[in-house]
Amino acid sequence: MEWFLANSPMVFERAGQHLVLALVPMVLGLLISIPLAQFSRRHSALRQLVATVSSLLYTIPSLALFIILPPLLGTRILDPLNVIVALTIYAVALLVRAAMDAFDSVDDDLRQAAVAMGYKPAARFLQIDLPLSLPVMFAGLRVVSVSNISLVSVAALLGVGNLGMLFTDGLQRNFVTEVVVGIIAILLLAVVMDALLVILERVLTPWTRAGSVKPDAHAQSGAAFIADAKVHAGAGS
Amino acid sequence: MAEAMIEFQSVTKQYQSGQPAVDQLSMSIDRGSITVFVGPSGCGKTTSLRMINRMVEPTSGTITVGGRDVTSVPAAELRRSMGYVMQSSGLMPHRSVVDNIATVPRLNGVPKADARKRAEELLDVVGLAPSLGKRYPSQLSGGQQQRVGVARALAADPPVLLMDEPFSAVDPVVRDELQQELLRLQRDLAKTIVFVTHDIDEATVLGDKVAVFAVGGKLAQYATPEEILRAPANEFVASFVGRDRGFRHLAFTTADGVAVHPVDAVTRGGDARANADDWRLVVDDQQRPLGWEGPGLDSQLIPGGSLFRPGDTLRRALDAALSSPSGLGVAVDGDGKVAGVVKGAEVLAVIESARQVRQGAL
Numbered sequence: 001m002e003w004f005l006a007n008s009p010m011v012f013e014r015a016g017q018h019l020v021l022a023l024v025p026m027v028l029g030l031l032i033s034i035p036l037a038q039f040s041r042r043h044s045a046l047r048q049l050v051a052t053v054s055s056l057l058y059t060i061p062s063l064a065l066f067i068i069l070p071p072l073l074g075t076r077i078l079d080p081l082n083v084i085v086a087l088t089i090y091a092v093a094l095l096v097r098a099a100m101d102a103f104d105s106v107d108d109d110l111r112q113a114a115v116a117m118g119y120k121p122a123a124r125f126l127q128i129d130l131p132l133s134l135p136v137m138f139a140g141l142r143v144v145s146v147s148n149i150s151l152v153s154v155a156a157l158l159g160v161g162n163l164g165m166l167f168t169d170g171l172q173r174n175f176v177t178e179v180v181v182g183i184i185a186i187l188l189l190a191v192v193m194d195a196l197l198v199i200l201e202r203v204l205t206p207w208t209r210a211g212s213v214k215p216d217a218h219a220q221s222g223a224a225f226i227a228d229a230k231v232h233a234g235a236g237s
Numbered sequence: 238m239a240e241a242m243i244e245f246q247s248v249t250k251q252y253q254s255g256q257p258a259v260d261q262l263s264m265s266i267d268r269g270s271i272t273v274f275v276g277p278s279g280c281g282k283t284t285s286l287r288m289i290n291r292m293v294e295p296t297s298g299t300i301t302v303g304g305r306d307v308t309s310v311p312a313a314e315l316r317r318s319m320g321y322v323m324q325s326s327g328l329m330p331h332r333s334v335v336d337n338i339a340t341v342p343r344l345n346g347v348p349k350a351d352a353r354k355r356a357e358e359l360l361d362v363v364g365l366a367p368s369l370g371k372r373y374p375s376q377l378s379g380g381q382q383q384r385v386g387v388a389r390a391l392a393a394d395p396p397v398l399l400m401d402e403p404f405s406a407v408d409p410v411v412r413d414e415l416q417q418e419l420l421r422l423q424r425d426l427a428k429t430i431v432f433v434t435h436d437i438d439e440a441t442v443l444g445d446k447v448a449v450f451a452v453g454g455k456l457a458q459y460a461t462p463e464e465i466l467r468a469p470a471n472e473f474v475a476s477f478v479g480r481d482r483g484f485r486h487l488a489f490t491t492a493d494g495v496a497v498h499p500v501d502a503v504t505r506g507g508d509a510r511a512n513a514d515d516w517r518l519v520v521d522d523q524q525r526p527l528g529w530e531g532p533g534l535d536s537q538l539i540p541g542g543s544l545f546r547p548g549d550t551l552r553r554a555l556d557a558a559l560s561s562p563s564g565l566g567v568a569v570d571g572d573g574k575v576a577g578v579v580k581g582a583e584v585l586a587v588i589e590s591a592r593q594v595r596q597g598a599l
Contacts, residue, residue, distance in 0.1 A: 107325075109323065110327060112292070112323070112327070113321070113329075114329075115292060116290060116292060116321035116327075117316060117321060117389075119313065119344065120313045128329065131331045132329075207330050210373040211375070211376060
């Protein structure tokens with residue numbers, strides 16, 4: 001605790017770096033995955049291919065990716081861009097499947113209804129498909145958030161600044177306290193991010209908690225008409 | 238003679254395999270009327286409906302609406318000029334009821350405030366309380382959702398309404414309400430409505446004209462419901478219309494000729510029994526019927542049958558007699574007070590003489 005208090009500015013700086021390295025790839029991954037999923041889910045062969053390739057991508061060890069990327073991108077080994085690109089690849093690998101599932105979760109009758117009302121394709125996608133896919137999409141985002149926050153720490157082995165450096169530094173100096181602070185800080189970061197995503201989902205999808213029909217709802221509709229209908233029902237054959 | 242609003246000219250829809258979904262359909266739909274497409278599943282009725290707003294494109298043939306070939310208008314614009322109501326209400330779960338109703342005006346560029354105001358008026362038109370406007374669709378009953386679906390279809394005041402089995406997923410009592418409500422709306426609005434159903438009863442209740450489709454997408458008969466019940470064009474139509482068609486057909490003749498006999502009604506628990514061997518009609522203090530007391534049953538009240546009202550049809554008259562425990566159909570006046578009773582045998586006699594008159598006219 002004393003060590004943490006004495007070094008808190010450093011820990012907070014590392015946490016800030018950690019957050020940027022985890023969040024930027026998540027947002028980039030989302031921006032890439034949505035159009036990719038929307039396009040490929042409509043062609044069954046392409047869909048298979050995308051699903052298979054995304055699984056394979058996720059199996060590449062992160063350390064290997066951090067080392068392969070610099071020569072490919074022409075970056076220095078210490079460049080945070082390597083981490084951003086690598087984690088974006090992992091984010092896409094997870095999110096493209098989540099996004100395909102999310103768009104599949106939208107009731108096709110609603111798409112039909114939107115078409116029948118005269119929506120053009122782009123407006124329909126933005127105003128109908130996208131908002132209605134949010135609940136499933138957020139489930140995918142929460143997995144990516146945790147996965148990225150955990151993977152960022154590996155980049156500390158290469159010397160890219162983040163909370164993982166508390167592990168490397170603590171191990172080198174054989175100083176357990178620093179390692180423990182690093183673990184707690186990463187855990188807290190993951191929990192806080194997850195909570196923020198849950199709150200964001202709740203704000204963006206108020207209809208999912210609207211509940212279903214109230215028992216007395218029927219009685220509230222036009223009373224005159226109900227009376228009229230009873231007459232018909234009573235006299236009907 | 239009614240003017241044509243929608244015309245099918247030799248329209249065929251052929252999917253890759255098998256027989257055509259719609260086969261050489263030619264028909265003319267009258268402006269301001271309800272035309273019902275009815276038939277078993279796989280008969281092409283829904284495909285035909287969806288070709289009107291180009292949800293499905295015909296393989297050959299042309300469809301005109303208001304004299305214009307539908308393919309000459311951009312599809313999205315064409316669809317906004319027609320209301321569309323579907324079986325699953327098709328309401329957007331992430332939008333409030335008012336915003337759902339306002340959808341098409343918003344697509345047409347109407348400012349949000351104006352579109353919402355119009356939507357609130359429409360809630361009233363379809364018989365829903367204004368307080369429901371802020372709810373989400375999932376917070377409404379099935380019947381209420383279908384009403385919102387109708388309101389949404391009416392929002393841009395389109396001349397044409399396309400309705401694809403809109404009432405088939407609600408329970409029978411609610412369906413009856415919705416049918417009567419649609420007829421009431423249509424009296425004020427006089428839209429050109431094309432209505433798809435697989436229920437011949439619904440078709441005969443709603444349709445000014447009924448188009449019966451046979452499997453393979455062929456139009457088997459296109460006529461008034463009265464004519465389809467009285468004179469089915471062929472064996473297929475006769476079997477589709479069903480075995481009760483004789484009874485249903487009575488719904489097209491008013492029962493003006495049926496005599497209403499006076500009846501002595503008793504109030505509940507009131508009068509001493511003058512004649513305990515007979516059925517007695519029990520009324521409340523407003524002279525409205527409550528039920529019957531039977532011979533030898535003491536004062537046990539047996540619920541009455543259906544009621545016969547002024548202007549009702551022969552079908553209602555006969556049903557009133559058949560459904561009454563005493564065999565006497567209770568006739569009431571416009572205020573619901575007992576006017577007398579009708580007798581089944583006399584209703585049958587009126588039916589028989591109406592048949593002879595019709596035969597004489599042929």
